[in-house]
Amino acid sequence: MAELLNDEEISDALTKLPTWQREGDSITRTAELASFGQAMEAVNRVAELAESVNHHPDIDIRWRNVTFRLSTHSAGGLTAKDVSLAEQIDETIDNL
Numbered sequence: 591m592a593e594l595l596n597d598e599e600i601s602d603a604l605t606k607l608p609t610w611q612r613e614g615d616s617i618t619r620t621a622e623l624a625s626f627g628q629a630m631e632a633v634n635r636v637a638e639l640a641e642s643v644n645h646h647p648d649i650d651i652r653w654r655n656v657t658f659r660l661s662t663h664s665a666g667g668l669t670a671k672d673v674s675l676a677e678q679i680d681e682t683i684d685n686l
């Protein structure tokens with residue numbers, strides 16, 4: 591099972607994830623896309639990414655604003671899997 595990150599490790603990780611915020615045992619990012627179609631494209635690309643790494647964000651879609659929430663459910667908090675997927679979500683959105 592993935593090891594839980596401590597507060598210092600989480601803070602360090604977030605320095606490299608400026609678009610993400612900590613919310614308790616999760617990290618979240620809300621991306622504003624150009625349109626609803628672009629929002630759905632982003633969601634579908636992240637869905638493929640999540641399947642490929644077997645780690646899945648909670649996703650909230652509101653018109654062209656998409657919120658991704660990451661936590662490792664099996665560990666009950668934040669792990670390196672969440673940090674890694676957050677980095678890959680950023681790349682996915684940057685490459686839309």
Ligand SMILES: C[C@H](O)[C@H](O)[C@H]1CNC2=NC(N)=NC(=O)C2=N1
Binds near residue numbers: 645646647663664665
């Ligand atoms: C059986 C399957 O590998 C597990 O349920 C995976 C699926 N995706 C997951 N995603 C997240 N965010 N946390 C998990 O613990 C997790 N576990």
